[in-house]
Every structure is written in C-alpha cells, then in structure tokens.
Amino acid sequence: MRNDYRKGVSQAVFARYLNVSKDSVSQWERGEKHPAGLALKLLSLVEKKGLNAIN
Known part of the structure; x- marks a missing residue:
C-alpha cells in the first residue's frame, strides 16, 4: 500500500x-x-474520492 x-x-x-x-x-x-475486508473497501474509496469520503 502506498502511504x-x-x-x-x-x-x-x-x-x-x-x-x-x-x-x-x-x-x-x-x-x-x-488489507482485506472492510478496510480494503474503505481504502478503495479513499483512493477514488480522497480521505474526506470516509470522514
């Protein structure tokens, strides 16, 4: 995973x-x-839409 x-x-x-x-x-x-499971899904969302997408 890239930081x-x-x-x-x-x-x-x-x-x-x-x-x-x-x-x-x-x-x-x-x-x-x-990462796996929910964390993997959240990371995908962050990659597409940025950290504010899960804030």
Whole structure:
C-alpha cells in the first residue's frame, strides 16, 4: 500500500478512520501484509474520492 493515501495524516489517525490498528497500517505500507475486508473497501474509496469520503 502506498502511504500517499494518508495525505499528511499520521498512521494512527488513518488507522482510526479505517477502524484498524496503527500496526496494521504500518505493515501494509511495508508490504508485510495486505488489507482485506472492510478496510480494503474503505481504502478503495479513499483512493477514488480522497480521505474526506470516509470522514
């Protein structure tokens, strides 16, 4: 996962938007794990419409 989705938002804040842990976001960005389920759907929405779409 590219970290440009966060657009200046910390991993901790971004994680709260997605209802996941900061560690999950960190692992996605390092390529250790991949998002799934609702988090994956929310990330797709953020990619298409920006972070404000889920705010």
